[in-house]
Amino acid sequence: MLHARNDWKKTVSAALLAGLLLPASLAGAAASPETSAAPSIAGNAAGGPESSAVQPDALKPEAGQAAPAAAVKKKKVLVIGLDGTRPDALQAANAVNLEALAANGAYSWTTKANSNYTWSATGWSTIHTGVWYQKHGVKDNTWTGSKFGQYPSLMKRAELYNPALSTASIVHWGPINDKLVEGIDLEKTVATDAEVVSDTVNLLKTGNPDFLFLHFDDIDHAGHTYGFSPKVSQYTKAIEGVDAQIGTILDAVKARSTYAQEDWLILVSTDHGGKGTSHGGGSSEETTIFLIASGDSTVKGQLTGATYQADVMVTALKHLGVPVSSSWNLDGRAVGLIQ
Numbered sequence: 001m002l003h004a005r006n007d008w009k010k011t012v013s014a015a016l017l018a019g020l021l022l023p024a025s026l027a028g029a030a031a032s033p034e035t036s037a038a039p040s041i042a043g044n045a046a047g048g049p050e051s052s053a054v055q056p057d058a059l060k061p062e063a064g065q066a067a068p069a070a071a072v073k074k075k076k077v078l079v080i081g082l083d084g085t086r087p088d089a090l091q092a093a094n095a096v097n098l099e100a101l102a103a104n105g106a107y108s109w110t111t112k113a114n115s116n117y118t119w120s121a122t123g124w125s126t127i128h129t130g131v132w133y134q135k136h137g138v139k140d141n142t143w144t145g146s147k148f149g150q151y152p153s154l155m156k157r158a159e160l161y162n163p164a165l166s167t168a169s170i171v172h173w174g175p176i177n178d179k180l181v182e183g184i185d186l187e188k189t190v191a192t193d194a195e196v197v198s199d200t201v202n203l204l205k206t207g208n209p210d211f212l213f214l215h216f217d218d219i220d221h222a223g224h225t226y227g228f229s230p231k232v233s234q235y236t237k238a239i240e241g242v243d244a245q246i247g248t249i250l251d252a253v254k255a256r257s258t259y260a261q262e263d264w265l266i267l268v269s270t271d272h273g274g275k276g277t278s279h280g281g282g283s284s285e286e287t288t289i290f291l292i293a294s295g296d297s298t299v300k301g302q303l304t305g306a307t308y309q310a311d312v313m314v315t316a317l318k319h320l321g322v323p324v325s326s327s328w329n330l331d332g333r334a335v336g337l338i339q
C-alpha cells in the first residue's frame with residue numbers, strides 16, 4: 001500500500017513536471033493541435049504548480065486571432081459516482097485508472113460532503129442539485145422532506161436549457177432515478193455494477209450521450225461488510241475492482257468514432273465516506289470525500305482551495321455551457337476548469 005501511494009505521487013509529479021518543462025507551444029501542440037483549449041493548458045502550467053486557481057486573463061487567445069470553427073470540440077460530461085468511497089482508501093488502493101484521471105486533471109482528497117446526515121440519499125441529492133441538505137431537505141434514505149421542486153436535479157436544468165442535449169443516468173442504487181433524477185432522456189436502473197458498465201459501454205457505442213451520470217455501489221457494500229478503511233483490504237480491493245470497470249468505460253469513450261471531435265470532462269466523486277461498517281454521522285471519516293475533474297478543459301494538479309460535494313454538477317453545467325441563474329440559489333460552483 002505504501003508503494004502504491006509513492007507511485008501515485010510519482011505519477012502526479014511527473015505529469016506536473018512534464019507540463020511545466022515543455023515550452024508552451026510544444027505543450028499545446030502535444031496536448032491537442034486542434035483545440036483552442038490546448039494553449040490554455042500550457043498557459044496555466046507556466047503559471048506554476050500552485051496555480052490550480054484559474055487565471056482567465058492569461059488564457060485569452062491573442063487579439064484578432066479567431067479560432068477556426070473546426071477547432072471547436074463538442075463538450076461532453078461523464079460523472080462517475082462511487083458510493084461510499086473514502087479518499088484515503090482510494091489513495092491506498094492500486095487504482096490505476098482513477099490515478100490516471102487525477103494525473104490528467106484537477107483533484108482534491110479533502111472535499112467536504114454534507115456536514116452531517118451522511119446517507120446516500122442526502123449525498124446524491126447534494127451532488128445532483130448543487131445544494132446542501134439544508135436546502136434540498138433530504139436528511140436520510142426515506143427521502144422525506146425533499147424539495148426537488150425548488151431545487152431540481154441539475155441534469156434536468158441542463159435538459160430544460162438545451163433539450164438537444166442527450167442526458168442519461170445509469171445507476172445501481174435505484175432511488176437515485178426513482179426519487180431524485182427526473183426530466184432527462186434516459187434513466188436506467190440495473191442490479192449490479194457490471195451491468196452499469198455493460199449498459200454504459202453500449203450507450204457510448206450506439207448512442208451519442210452528452211451528459212451521463214453513473215452510479216457504482218460495490219465499494220459501499222464492501223465497506224458495510226468489512227469496514228470503511230484504507231487498512232481493510234476487502235474495501236481497497238473493491239475500489240480496485242470498480243477502478244478496472246472504470247477503465248473499461250474510459251476505453252469505450254476513447255473508442256467512439258467521433259472521439260477526436262469531442263471534449264470529455266470526467267468528474268468522479270462520492271456521496272459519503274464511512275466509519276467502522278457504517279455512515280450517516282458527521283465525523284471527518286464520513287464527511288471527507290474526494291473530487292476528480294479530468295480532461296483537456298481542466299487545470300492540472302491538486303486543487304489548493306476548498307472543494308465541496310455541491311460543486312460536482314455545477315462544474316458539469318459550466319463545461320456544457322449551461323448558464324447558472326442566481327435564482328437557483330446554488331451552494332456549489334464550478335471548480336477545476338480552465339475557464
Ligand SMILES: [Zn+2]
Nearest residue numbers: 084220224279
Ligand atoms: Zn452505505
